[in-house]
Amino acid sequence: MIHTGFPETGPSLGEVGEAGVIQAIVTAAPSTINGDDAAVLTPSTPNSRVVASTDMLVDGRHFSADYTTPYLVGRKAVVQNYADIEAMGARPLAALLAISAPPETPVAVVEELARGLGSMTQEWASELVGGDVTSGERLVISVTAIGSLGGNLDALRLNRARPGQRVVAHGHLGYSAAGLALLESGVRIPASLEPLVQAHQVPEITPGRGVVARSAGATAMTDNSDGLIRDLSTMARMSGVGIDLSSVAIKPDRLLEDAGLLLGIDPWEWVLTGGEDHALIGTCDGSAPVGFRSIGTVSRQQGVRIDGKEPAYTGGWESFA
Numbered sequence: 001m002i003h004t005g006f007p008e009t010g011p012s013l014g015e016v017g018e019a020g021v022i023q024a025i026v027t028a029a030p031s032t033i034n035g036d037d038a039a040v041l042t043p044s045t046p047n048s049r050v051v052a053s054t055d056m057l058v059d060g061r062h063f064s065a066d067y068t069t070p071y072l073v074g075r076k077a078v079v080q081n082y083a084d085i086e087a088m089g090a091r092p093l094a095a096l097l098a099i100s101a102p103p104e105t106p107v108a109v110v111e112e113l114a115r116g117l118g119s120m121t122q123e124w125a126s127e128l129v130g131g132d133v134t135s136g137e138r139l140v141i142s143v144t145a146i147g148s149l150g151g152n153l154d155a156l157r158l159n160r161a162r163p164g165q166r167v168v169a170h171g172h173l174g175y176s177a178a179g180l181a182l183l184e185s186g187v188r189i190p191a192s193l194e195p196l197v198q199a200h201q202v203p204e205i206t207p208g209r210g211v212v213a214r215s216a217g218a219t220a221m222t223d224n225s226d227g228l229i230r231d232l233s234t235m236a237r238m239s240g241v242g243i244d245l246s247s248v249a250i251k252p253d254r255l256l257e258d259a260g261l262l263l264g265i266d267p268w269e270w271v272l273t274g275g276e277d278h279a280l281i282g283t284c285d286g287s288a289p290v291g292f293r294s295i296g297t298v299s300r301q302q303g304v305r306i307d308g309k310e311p312a313y314t315g316g317w318e319s320f321a
Contacts, residue, residue: 001194002189002194002197002198003068003069003072004065004066004068004069005065005066005069006069006106007070007106007108007109008106009106009108010106010107011106011107012103012104012105012106013101013102013103013104013105013106013107013110013133013135014103014135015107016107018133021099021107021133022133024107024110024111024114025097025110025111025114025128025131025133026114028110028111028112028113028114028115028118029114029115029117029118029127029128030118031127046150047150047151047152048148048150049148049149049155050146050147050148050149051085051088051146051147051148051149051155052144052145052146052147053081053084053085053144053145053147054142054143054144055077055081055084055142055143056140056141057073057076057077057080057140057143058138058139058140058141059138059139059140060138066183067180067183067200067201068201069112069201070108070110070111070112070113070116071112071113071115071116071119072116072201072202073113073116073141074112074113074114074115074116074117074118074119074120074141075116075117075202076116076201076202076203077097077116077117077141077143078095078116078117078120078121078124078143078145079120079204079205079278080143080203080276081095081144081145082095082120082124082126082145082147082207083203083205083225083278083280084145084223085145085146086205086207086208086209086210086211086223086280087156087210087221087222087223087280087282088149088155088156088157088210088221089149089153089155089156089210089211089213089214089218089221090147090148090149090150090155090211091147091148091149091208092121092126092146092147092207093126093146093147093148094121094126094127095117095121095126095127095129095143095144095145096129096130096143096144097114097128097130097131097141097143098132098133098143098144099131099132099133099134099140099141099142100133100134100135100136100138100139101136101138101139101140102135102136102137102139103135105139109139110133113141114128117143120202123207124207125207153214153215154219155214156210156213156214156218156220156221156282158220158222158234158238158239159220159238159239159240160219160220160283161219161220161235161236161241161283161298162219162241162283162298163241163298163299163300164285164297164298165284165285165297165298166283166284166285166286166287166288166296166297166298167243167245167281167282167283167294167295167296167297167298168213168281168283168284168288168289168292168293168294168295169224169250169279169280169282169292169295170205170206170213170279170280170291170292170293171204171224171277171278171279171280172199172203172204172277172279173224173228173250173271173274173277173279174252174256174267174270174272174274174277175196175199175200175203175255175256175270175274175277176199176200176203176276176277177200177269177270177273177274177275177277178196178199178200178255178256178259178260178270178274179196179197179198179199179200179201180200180276181259181265181270182196182197182259182263183197185263187262187263190258190262192255192258193258193259193262196255196256196259199277200276203277203278203279205223205278205279205280206291209280209289209291209292210280212290212291213280213282213289213292215289216284216289216290217284217285217286217289218282218283218284219282219283219284219285220239220282220283221280221282221283222235222280222281223278223279223280223281224276224278224279224280224281225275225276225278225317226275226316227272227273227274227275227315227316227317228250228271228272228273228275228281229272229273229304229311229313229315229316230273230275230314230315230316230317231281231316232245232304233303233304233314235281235283236302236303236304237302240302241298241299241302242298242299242300242301242302242303242304243296243297243299243303243304244296244297244298244299244301244304244306244308245295245296245304245305245306245307246294246295246296246306246307247306247307249293249294249295249296250271250295250296250306251268251271252267252268252270252271256271266312266313268312268313269312269313272312272313272314273313273314275316275317276317280292281295283298
């Protein structure tokens with residue numbers, strides 16, 4: 001079942017004040033190391049390096065109460081930030097949350113948001129360990145993810161793809177974009193296509209896949225946040241290589257084809273430009289790491305191609321469009 005809508009009743013943020021808002025968050029997402037001036041984290045592995053990333057979700061830009069709930073927004077915020085940590089081959093350890101919201105916002109919105117963040121951080125064996133709250137004209141959620149890169153292997157950087165390597169992927173391609181298109185269309189969404197909507201509300205990647213890939217010899221990795229062609233073009237440019245994708249390996253599956261028929265949209269557009277799936281895309285020598293599948297090869301001819309040809313769609317997310 002698809003869930004949407006934000007709470008509109010109950011005490012507001014302005015009525016309970018900053019202390020009440022913070023108490024609502026720590027109650028919804030409890031942590032034994034949250035509550036001091038800063039959280040002290042214990043490295044999980046010897047010879048470890050700290051990895052950090054941050055991302056924002058803005059009401060009306062990145063999410064809408066018409067298409068999701070605060071709980072699901074919280075879960076999505078963790079996935080999109082932890083995917084960046086995983087893409088470096090690191091393990092997420094903790095998250096920090098900063099919220100700007102109108103004073104009239106019901107406290108229940110923040111409580112549900114924090115509950116979503118707390119539930120998703122737990123799935124990565126991590127915690128929400130602190131943050132900040134303030135008033136603003138619209139709801140803005142900023143999550144900072146902190147991770148640990150253990151051992152002496154290099155991080156999975158964008159500039160380390162090499163000719164002759166295999167291109168591998170973990171996670172769906174095009175599902176989030178298709179789910180958003182279904183929600184925005186206003187059509188009655190068949191139960192069979194609800195997984196696409198759910199993938200837009202909360203993308204799915206398996207915790208630890210980036211660590212597995214790094215251990216298995218992957219050298220470069222990114223997460224599909226801005227669109228497959230756009231993100232791989234960045235990797236190809238920074239590595240000074242080309243990437244040739246296999247159309248068979250990335251072709252739209254039955255769910256995407258059915259959604260495309262329903263909406264009159266070519267599902268290849270979702271696969272190539274959709275983004276927000278946060279699928280992990282990397283390069284490696286030898287076989288694909290456990291949990292990954294092969295989708296192409298790295299070549300010396302710069303640019304990204306599909307079966308040696310230019311992609312039919314090359315757009316993607318643009319932050320200031």
